[in-house]
Amino acid sequence: MRASQYSRFGESSVLETVQLPAPARAKGEVLVENKAASITPLDYRVRKGEFFKYVQRFPKTPGCDFAGVVLETETGSKLKRGDRVFGFTSKGTHASQISVPEAHLASIPDGVSYEEAAAAASASVTAWQALDPDRLKPGQRLLIQAGTGGVGHVAIQLAKNAGAHVITTTSTRNIAFAQELGADEVIDYTSTDFVQQLRDKPVDLVVDMVGGADNGRNRQVVKRNGRFAHVFNCGYIKQGWGANFSSPMLEMRDVMYGLIVGGLHLGPKYSPVIAAPSSSLLERIGNLMATGKLKIHIDRAFPLDQARAAHDHLEHGRPRGKVILTM
Ligand SMILES: NC(=O)c1ccc[n+]([C@@H]2O[C@H](COP(=O)([O-])OP(=O)(O)OC[C@H]3O[C@@H](n4cnc5c(N)ncnc54)[C@H](OP(=O)(O)O)[C@@H]3O)[C@@H](O)[C@H]2O)c1
Incomplete structure (x- = not known):
């Protein structure tokens, strides 16, 4: 099988496409012929040694999202050889074959492509777990920070499906996309400073995917009985306006602060979000895609052997929606 890997931290030039023996299927897992995978900001931050530096093992295969065809399953599994599946896992998915826990995947419905499914998986589950759309009430006012990125563009659609009034932040070039x-x-x-804009009209829920200096400022625009969902950024988004910075330790400080303030009811309810794979949630997301209620926007697809360009495009190209790799 083929995989994109690196053996030292650094810029995208450390990535190489290599030939490897096919992985053995582990107990409780499904062996998948991978057709497509997405790239997330975590992939380039870990590659650069910005996050989880001391727990990485080399060679490292980046990637968490996948979509492909079942090759082999456990006896008694609901799945069979040839089924189309998608999901996400921490096992490194920028490879043409992967072995993944069955609980981390779901079937891809008819009419949804491998590319769309791979692009949707972790972004949609993150957006879902931050919004908790089943509990949103029509007309509630939401602020979704970074609404035109991979997670944000799903969050806007899920919130609109629930009847919410959605306010989002993005840069000038992406205003029309956010409206679409x-x-x-x-x-x-x-x-425009979002605090100035919203302080007098506070929202019921803010979903923060930007962080940095703005993380705490979000509290100024949420109602006292509202909720503040902090999507853990692995060190925050670096680019952009404002005094944003990149430090997992500073972000952990914000998480601790949020838990204390929220826990003691001194501010809005606080939910730190770290996406957890769930077959049933992936199934619901697949159904939304199949029925046209969730459209995944793929900014650009790159073949696996152009993984360097794909990482650079996500980090520097200001994409709309998702960047993916095809195997
Ligand atoms: N905790 C978890 O489980 C989890 C899961 C998924 C993602 N995440 C994190 O969530 C964040 C977003 O992920 P993603 O995949 O959506 O990233 P992405 O696709 O790279 O999108 C990032 C977006 O941030 C926008 N942005 C940059 N600076 C901004 C600012 N100051 N205000 C508002 N928007 C700004 C960019 O818009 P412009 O291009 O218009 O500037 C871009 O659309 C990342 O930090 C990622 O690590 C966490």
Whole structure:
């Protein structure tokens, strides 16, 4: 099988496409012929040694999302050889074959491509677990920070499906895209301060995917009985307007602060979000895609042997929606 790997931290030039023996299927797992995988900010941050530096083992295969065909399953599994499946796992998915826990995947419905499924998996589960759309009430006002990225563009659609009034932040070039996704109000973060804009009209829920200096400021725009969902950023988004910075330790400080303030009811309820794979949630997401209620926007697809360009595009190309690799 083929995989994209690196054996030292650094820029995208450390990535190599290598030939490897096919992985053995572990107990409780499903062996998958992988057709497509997405790239997430965690992939390039870990590659650069910015996050989890001391627990990485080399050679390292990046990637968490996958979509492909079942090759082999455990006896008694609901799945069979040839089934189309998608999901996410911590096992490194930028490879043409992977062995993944059955609990981390779901079937891809008819009409949904491998590319769309791979692009949807972790981004959609993250957006879902941050929003908790089953508990949203029509008309509730939401602020989704970074609404045109991989997670944000799903979050806007899930919130609109639930009947919420969606306010989002993005840069000037992506305002029209945010509106196409259904956002009711778009704040251009390059020219407008969201606190100034919303302080007098606080929201019921803020979903923060930017962090940095703005993480704590989100509390100024949420109702006292509202909720603040902090999508853990693995060190925050670096680019962009404002005094953003990249440090997992500083982000951990914000998580501790949020838990104390929220726990003692001194501010809005606080939910730190770290996406957890769930077959049943992936199934619901697949159904939304099959029925046209969730459209995954793929900014660009790269073949596996162009993984370097794909990482660079996600990090520097300001993509709309998702960047994926095809095997
Ligand atoms: N905790 C978890 O389980 C989990 C799961 C998935 C993702 N994440 C984290 O969530 C974050 C978003 O992930 P993603 O996949 O959506 O990333 P992405 O696709 O790279 O999107 C990032 C977005 O941030 C926007 N942005 C940059 N600076 C901003 C600012 N100051 N205000 C508002 N928006 C700004 C960019 O918009 P412009 O291009 O218009 O500037 C871009 O659309 C990342 O930090 C990622 O690590 C966490």
